[in-house]
Structure formats: structure tokens, C-alpha cells
Amino acid sequence: MKTKKAFVLLNGLKPAALPNLSNYQIICAIDGAYNYLEAKNIVPDLVTGDFDSIHKIPTTVEVINTPNQDYTDFEKALFILNERGFSEIDVYGGSGKEHDHFLGNISTALTWKKKLNITFYDDFGKYFFINNTFTTSDILNKNISLIPFPKAKGIITAGLKYPLKNEKLNFGKRIGTRNKAIENTIEITLKKGNLLIYISK
Incomplete structure (x- = not known):
């Protein structure tokens, strides 16, 4: 369908x-x-x-x-x-x-x-919540931010300047703003929680 x-x-x-x-x-x-x-x-x-x-x-x-x-x-x-x-x-x-x-x-x-x-x-970009796995392309050199709401655990990223390797983010303690795509395709996986992704234009 x-x-x-x-x-x-x-x-x-x-x-x-x-x-x-x-x-x-x-x-x-x-x-x-x-x-x-x-x-x-x-x-x-x-x-x-x-x-x-x-x-x-x-x-x-x-x-x-x-x-x-x-x-x-x-x-x-x-x-x-x-x-x-x-x-x-x-x-x-x-x-x-x-x-x-x-x-x-x-x-x-x-x-x-x-x-x-x-x-x-x-006019500056786009943002959205992801589920367990997110992949996108045509993104080289764009700014990427990962914002937990309020917590996100087991985050693994590929293609970002500052990679996360099975890590957790917690609003008010540690969030993932102003990262950058160093590859044309990035992948983000999440085990638990809610994670808002922001991608600049």
C-alpha cells in the first residue's frame, strides 16, 4: 500500500x-x-x-x-x-x-x-523523533543534533564526527548538540527512550 x-x-x-x-x-x-x-x-x-x-x-x-x-x-x-x-x-x-x-x-x-x-x-533545517533505527543520505557536512526526551539509552552512531558507542543521553545532564556528518550516509540506532534528531540545511 x-x-x-x-x-x-x-x-x-x-x-x-x-x-x-x-x-x-x-x-x-x-x-x-x-x-x-x-x-x-x-x-x-x-x-x-x-x-x-x-x-x-x-x-x-x-x-x-x-x-x-x-x-x-x-x-x-x-x-x-x-x-x-x-x-x-x-x-x-x-x-x-x-x-x-x-x-x-x-x-x-x-x-x-x-x-x-x-x-x-x-528555514534552518528539519527535526523529528526516530524509532529504533534511522538512516539518511546526502548529508555530508551537515550539523546533526541528538536531543533526548528526557532520556535515551544505547545510542550508536555511524558517520558522525563525534560518534556515540552504546551511550546514553539525559536532558539536563548530557545532550548531543552540534555534531557533524563526516560521511554522506549516517546511521543512528537507539535501544530505549525518545530521541529527537535535528539536521541543518
């Missing part, structure tokens, strides 16, 4: 450039993020949220009002996308502006780690 991929735009700092939207099966604007797409004459497939920051609710696309304040608009959108069979979620506008929103988005991604592959993108 082909993986269903979603583009999600949150109402944080908007990217200088958008990806090729034709690579996605759905374009989803969260609340006030619709204002940005409308200004660029981009028509999303879905607009959702509690609509407290949208200028004008569209009438020609699917609109789902989610007023439940027990969840963030981002969380509620993930519920919808998961129910519709989307498993790859690329998120733009998830950082910048008010930092409590950014931290909340990271928390939401951690909550959904086992069900959805969520990757955040901004």
Missing part, C-alpha cells in the same frame, strides 16, 4: 519557501495558517482548527471546526489525518513566534511518535 503523505501548515513562523506541494496527497492549513496560503493563492484541501486566528473561513474547501480546548489545533488535525490513513506528516510553521507553541508541537509529535512519522521543517 502506498504511503499517504500530508503537508501541514501551522500558524508559526512561515517558511521563506514552500516545498513542492504536488508531492502530497493532502494540503492541510491549521487555523490562521490559512491566511498565509490565501495570500499566496494556494488552495488547501482541508482547513481545520478552532478558528480563533483565521481572517476568513473559506467556503470552497473542506472545513472542520474543532473547538475542543482539551487539545491543540495541531493535535486535532493529527487525529483527522490519522483517521484518514495518512502516516507521513510534513509540518511547516511549527516553530518561531511564541515558543510555548513550539514546545507544545514537540510534545504533540512525541505523543504521536509510534503512529505517525512527523517531520518539522523550517
